[in-house]
Amino acid sequence: MTDDLFPVPATWAANARMNQQSRAADHARSLTEPDAYWLERAQRLDWIKAPTKAGNWSFDEADFGIKWFEDGVLNVSANCIDRHLATRADQVAILWEGDDPSEEPRHYTYARLHAEVCRFANVLKSAGAKKGDRITLYMPMIPEAAFALLACARIGAIHSVVFGGFSPEALAGRIIDCDSKFVVTADEGRRAGKTVPLKANVDAALAECPGVKQVVVVRATGGAVNMTDGRDIWLDEAAETVSADCPPEPMNAEDPLFILYTSGSTGKPKGVLHTTGGYLLWASLTHELCFDYRPGDIWWCAADIGWVTGHTYIVYGPLANGGTTLMYEGVPNWPTPSRIWEVIDRHQVHTVFTAPTALRALMREGDDYVKATSRKSLRLLGTVGEPINPEAWRWYHHVVGEDRCPIIDTWWQTETGGAMIAPMPGATALKPGSATLPMPGVAPQIVDAEGAVLDGATEGNLCITGSWPGQMRTVWGDHDRFFQTYFTTYKGKYFTGDGCRRDEDGYYWITGRVDDVINVSGHRMGTAEVESALVLHADVAEAAVVGFPHDIKGQGIYAYVTLNVGVEPDDALRKTLTQWVRTEIGPIATPDVIQFAPGLPKTRSGKIMRRILRKIAEGDVSAQALGDTSTLADPSVVDHLVANRAG
């Protein structure tokens, strides 16, 4: 483990909003005087009625609940658009770069954004949507995706974005779970020169969702699609019939803003619910502090809007801060591995924020693709989604940033709304691979398996002991699941599901998930989800899925499959099952390895011993690694698995 220190560059130390001392003092005060601290911080938002109360929460079963700014009234879309009109109507709010480099970029000023979002909001209203309704968005990375989020927020509807790479099956499940009556999509998406049949996928999903009344379709590629009379409408046609003014709906701070489904260790994906005031404050404050963001800086978060990173750091954070946010339709390495750096040069990007998996893939192509570009505009480099290996960190710092740009490694989760542990460029000396220190109001704690608190330099499971404004409020439709999932492993604390080390300097190093969640290319995948998809296939009796180290993806998916009696395991079936999972969930769930196994290692009580399966998948099959197998119902199963290791 490397503990090299990269000090704060002098220019950042001199000009940034916070230095080492003020960061430490600010953090201390956020915990000792939370009410005064957060009511002051809340003033960065534009309130219709300012809150007089800050946090009001309990993580205990008896009075469990989380509220922030509960008597405040505001509108998120007005905070992201209207309040900037007086001073920056002509400033670019959204800068869009298409998949195809020959396509002209598009520039949307705040004035134009206002008109687009108002029309979109009026289209949704005329389709019958109103405050509190759920609207499912299944969109490519086009400006209309951002307009759609803001339009929902404007009328008080709750958006639920489903990543455009998910299958019709996965989309249908998410529509049904939150009882969405409206869907917004596009004819087709584009990525790396290929088209994605979004509208056709919606049509397939809606065969299972009779509750959906209206589908608003954005004309993105012009590709041919089927339109169902009375259900499907084109956005461009409907927008011509409505006003370009739509007054923002006054929302209580605790009214829901969005649902975003995320994978957990058990069961189907959970609808993580975020509310209005606390989430927006967290998005805007963390965007400003972690990246010392100033309006005028060209900001690029290279995530997809289908993930929380896209919500918080493409749309809500930067726009709440009056920023210019770049939205990119494509992938970092198409048509060539220089593309990401060319986009930076073309738009004079100040900060780029991406995932370690992308960096590893680009790094593998060699430095020439980077060096062919200037990157002189870059001041900061961000990373998120999974632990960054020190080698990728150093490459990002040295080759991409030419030793000039601090690396902001932000640890957080869909559940946390925004960054929780992260550096600030003027305040935090960096260590490659460490997300460094907690943000204001964040009180991390490391505990052992039994819940005993571990002090000082230590390693264990990461909890957060108190609430912060950006915390999720519930699991949609299942408040008890929210409590059971996060607050019962260690009583009275929020358990993150991550393992973590704290060093002598108090720096935090996230070591990865300690539950049955795997992190594939920075995306969360529940092993249970992949297992359920596999066992749906007629030939499969049982499946167990684990993660294993993967050079590019961080973790790969290794599936052990037991077939029904009489079914012959062969390569054709392996291909069929791989394709099956892609169809059931989506390409991000594609198993990297399928090993056919006549039996799985189980305890006498029938529990699959995943520890052993992980070791075999990792290729670590020494007796020491496999440990005690004597508690297994049939220890010989392990010998067979080891002898027939796949991959």
Ligand code: 6R9
């Ligand atoms: C924002 C996001 C959350 C899980 C989280 C952790 C991992 C995210 C990380 C990181 C180490 C970082 N994770 N950022 N691990 N260092 N900087 O990714 O949300 O998709 O919900 O994933 O991702 O394991 O628990 P989400």
